[in-house]
Amino acid sequence: MARITTQDGTRIFYKDWGSKEAQPILFSHGWPLSADAWDAQMLFFADKGYRVIAHDRRSHGRSDQVWDNNNMDQYADDLAELIETLDLHDAILVGHSTGGGEVTRYIGRHGSARIAKVALIGAVPPLMLRTEANPGGLPIEVFDGIRKGTYDNRSQFFQDLTTPFYGYNRAGSTPSQGIRDSFWLQGMMGGLKGQLDSIRAFSESDFSEDLKRFDKPTLVLHGDDDQIVPIGASALATVRIVRHAILKIYEGADHGLTQTHQDRFNADLLDFIRD
Structure with a gap:
């Protein structure tokens, strides 16, 4: 199992598939998941001739569970160390949800x-939390509820979270027990302290200034029925900052669209990468 050790001594697990000579695609996962959330995309793109890499964020999956430094700056620095250790160039960054914040x-x-x-998929930027300057965000009580559910009984909370995450509470949806089980298993692999810290990281981090530094082709892809990261304060706000970005909206799609709309998503991401 491949790992790097960061400057603060944290071991970060990663997968590295496909030809090492090919253009690399790096996938950053959402909360509370792991690199396994990207397996279908990694196989698809490796088969298309790309090098594909996905890591477990610190305190998630198979990476070390640490007490401190579970914050967005450190997540970004860990990603930088992975990119530099593997000496990657001309890389494509793909981030889903919290992973979009990391990217x-x-x-x-x-x-x-x-x-x-860069591709931001159901991503949390610019800012999820409602503030005076961000009235379209979600109230702090939403995130306090996530904290309480995770702390009190995270096993049950993760099982219950799959319902809105994948839109299984919507008419016409086809719930998959396998997808539910995979979500739960990935979540339970992580450390409770780091997962609780990460809630603050994904909900209270303001990415507005980071987005202003984007100078490469960017895809912003989001479902307009995303119940976890509502599109108004995320994707629609992001493209007002990253004005050259391509906005692609999946009508009626949920937060977990990389799985529920897997074939469509893979094709759209491939088109963006090849264009």
């Missing part, structure tokens, strides 16, 4: 010299 903060802190393109 965005990476650009803000480390620039885009090693990056060719």
Whole structure:
């Protein structure tokens, strides 16, 4: 199992598939998941001739569970260390949900010299939390509820969270117990302290200044029925900052669209990468 050790001694697990000579695509996962959330995309793009890499964020999955530094700056710095350790160039960054925040903060802190393109999928930027300057965000009580559910009984909470995450509470949906089980298993692999810290990281981090540093082709893809990261304060606000971005909206799609709309998503991402 491949790992890097960061400057603060944290071991970060990662998968690295496909030809090492090919253009790399790096996938950053959502909360509370792991690199396994991207397996279908990794196989698809490796078969198309790309090098595909996905890591478990610190305190998630198979990476070390740490007490401190579970914050967006550190997540971005961990991603930078992975990119630099593997000496990646002309890379395509793909971030879903919290992973979209990680990718965005990476650009803000480390620039885009090693990056060719960026894709933000159901991503949390610019800011999820409702503030005076961000009235379209979600109230703090929403995130307090996520904290309480995770702390009190995260096993049950993760099972219950799959319902809005994948839109299984919508008419016409086809719930998959396998997808539910995979979500639960990935979530339970992580550390409780780091997962609780990460709620603050994804909900209270303001990525507005990071987005202003975007200077590479950018895809912003979101479902307009996303019940976890509502589109108004996220994708629609992001493209007002990253004015050159391509906005693609999936009508009626949920937060977990990389799985519920897997074939369509893979094709659209491939088109963006090849264009």
